[in-house]
Amino acid sequence: MRRTLLPYAVLVLVFVGAIIAVLGHGKRLEEGRAAAPPAATALDAGAATPLGTLLAQIIVVVVAARLCGRLSARIGQPKVIGEIVAGILLGPSLLGWVAPAVSLSLFPSNSLGTLKLLAEVGVVLFMFVVGLELDLESLRGVAHTALVVSHASILLPYFLGVVLSLVLYRSLAPAGVPFVPFALFMGIAMSITAFPVLARILEERGLTRTPLGSTAITCAAVDDVTAWSILAIIVAIGKAQGLASSGLTVLMAASFIGLMWYVVGPAVRWIIGRGAPGRPSKNILAFVLLMLIGSALTTERIGIHALFGAFLVGVVMPREATFRAELVQRLEEVSAILFLPLFFAFTGLRTQIGLLDTAGSWLMCLAVIAVATAGKLGGSMAAARLSGMGTLDAFALGALMNTRGLVELIALNVGYELGILSPRIFAMLVLMALVTTFSTAPLLALADRLRKRRSVPVDMENAAVRPSASSRPPQS
């Protein structure tokens, strides 16, 4: 050992000495005169770099989302409730109001562009996963009841939303927005069901394989597809100038959907199917990611939103369950942990509960919630009852369909960006999404209690309400 240590020590000493000597000599050199790099950043130690700001935002946002998510799971609510609330608390409604300096240093205005972009990337990934989890094949042989219920559960709230717009338009539509897009959008906001939240709730309560559960999930799937199609049309109309241009956008969107469904889908399934199904290789993963981004880019350029393209790609992926599960694991876990909380935070930054500062605006907000619930819960319940379902089951189905969750927030942000929603109606609709999502669990419990008290013969096996102890946290 000594035999190696000695030459080693000599070696280090000689070189370090030589380096110091050269450094000393070099100090006397004339100063360099090359052009400085253009991006030369401030050299202050500790100054917040854009990367530092982003990392700090991620930490605060993710920790807040996880804490609030746990709290809401503890009170028997889906985690998404807590995550949305965390986003709102970090915005002007609480943090910006209580500690404006902290808020400004955590979310400086020059960082919002990046935050928005990352939130959008998160939503694009999320919509891809929603598409992946949507099993359209299962809709083929489905009971007509489910179809009728699901369309009724869109039409009634949509109609009520349009009627409500008559009342709200003057005071809540931004100047310059015509009545038709505003009303069409209010209709959408009233009739959305959060397919992913619904799936998690059913899973947590062990309802997935019951008649109630499968009807609900089918209705939600039809709802999702219908609502996103209508939204795409609204976006096309909203973005385009004039009828011809919006017609062109709708036409291009329809052709793209046809292309994806009839050409790209089968081709992709053939290409991916050639390799071993199951665990996707790195090449397949890259291929899927490029498809996803390419499709999102296409719909963005067509003039409907990038998230439609992402959703479409998810839908046309091969149906092998293991393949989908592996894809979900690779793309969704990190995205659900990191990106979606950023989306909630970004939505929260836009949500100014403080704008509801008069009794009148709170009354309007209550009206929005009442109309949303009457339309969605009432509409689904009435249609289910008419098609022969028992009253309590119809009520439970209505409560499930009334869940709006994250999907509603995504749609609301689209409307906000289009300039269709003013900040005040945006805040009201966010509250509506929260309240309707929150009320699902208590309403289901109520249906269950009534059923037991009435001793009505239970027409499903597993309807007992199990408080959530799921290992798979709801992420939407």
Next chain:
Amino acid sequence: MRRTLLPYAVLVLVFVGAIIAVLGHGKRLEEGRAAAPPAATALDAGAATPLGTLLAQIIVVVVAARLCGRLSARIGQPKVIGEIVAGILLGPSLLGWVAPAVSLSLFPSNSLGTLKLLAEVGVVLFMFVVGLELDLESLRGVAHTALVVSHASILLPYFLGVVLSLVLYRSLAPAGVPFVPFALFMGIAMSITAFPVLARILEERGLTRTPLGSTAITCAAVDDVTAWSILAIIVAIGKAQGLASSGLTVLMAASFIGLMWYVVGPAVRWIIGRGAPGRPSKNILAFVLLMLIGSALTTERIGIHALFGAFLVGVVMPREATFRAELVQRLEEVSAILFLPLFFAFTGLRTQIGLLDTAGSWLMCLAVIAVATAGKLGGSMAAARLSGMGTLDAFALGALMNTRGLVELIALNVGYELGILSPRIFAMLVLMALVTTFSTAPLLALADRLRKRRSVPVDMENAAVRPSASSRPPQS
């Protein structure tokens, strides 16, 4: 079926009719007068949104990186060569020079901030994975030879780099940068070994378990840790104003490293070890991600770079092989496909080969490459020879240590951002990284041919050069 269809049709018609009637009525309403959303975006269909720009960049960059990566794999080179070249081709050196309009519309200047941030996020994730794959435990019982070789393989190129700075300083250092940081940085640039590229090369050639392979990987690991420590000190000096401030930064960095190593590391291993090892749960994944971001943020705020913190967290993770592999799979696959190509593209946007427009600057570039190779290849070879290795093996080891790859690019970008490197020396050093990485495979093949011709008894079993057919693409 007709019994459901008829009421269904009636239902749809009634509601759609009613909605149209309300819309018609609402058109006559007075226009809304709420405040418009502040972020109201341009409503032109087809206008490039920030999201659209980002998606387009990702597609072009990822496709280019994968194509060039495949090409370079086909000529027996690690894929990283092609990926780096793809980045350079997309920058001002080719695309910006041949088609400036395309370049400007693909990389508009207002998109570069986000691109840079995403590239940095990619590098932070990458350094975490480098830390994960670095097995410090295996260094415990290692031969002193490896230690001597590895330090010699830093000291000689470092010394030569400092000497070379004497020549280059006046013409290539940016105005205002003193000699000492410039020379210290040139030393770093000369002495880096790309640990991950090296690991992939060894794997592809089946050398991992040979004496040559294990010596090389050990040396590279020691190199990595040493070089990053020196770089952290340089960054601390470069960023801080005055000696006291830079001393404080170094002190804080050292304390943080100590904290991570002696306190956080054991704690983390205990916390994660309590759960089942192997497949990390979603909670564990979130915990690891928060650790990673928190540590990166801490080092960024201390004044050394975020990537040191990420690297440190990777190093202190639990050693269970399955746990690490699962983490790598979840974090690295998407990152290697999406983010690292963005880093190469961003580096390429900074690399202006066109700045080497005189015979003199090409001569300087050649000198840089010659000194880098002489120092790293020569230094490692001499030390290995002196410690008793055969000449050809020592040569092969030198060739392996001369691989600089992606790790060099990361260091170069740090130097560029600090303002220590002018655009011209940056371009030269990028070329040097490319050439030294590129030359590893031919030099290894040469060593092999010489060995066969001389019929020197081969002192390892698997040294036959197998052209890469690895299913695991090199990603650095």
